[in-house]
Amino acid sequence: MRALIAAATGLAVALALVLALTAMGSPAGETSPKPLLTTVPAHP
Incomplete structure (x- = not known):
């Protein structure tokens, strides 16, 4: 479950940067x- 949260957080940060x-x-x-x-x- 932690991996899923970490992946979602990373994706959100990348999207915000773009x-x-x-x-x-x-x-x-x-x-x-x-x-x-x-x-x-x-x-x-």
């Missing part, structure tokens, strides 16, 4: 117009 982060919204800022290079260009 809701708090969602309520705060995304941070204000701008994205870079330049694309990110994820690979090294091949040498011929």
Whole structure:
């Protein structure tokens, strides 16, 4: 029974954290117009 209570408490805390982060919204800022290079260009 303790395990069930602990799991429910953990789930409630995680849900509260997600809701708090969602309520705060995304941070204000701008994205870079330049694309990110994820690979090294091949040498011929």
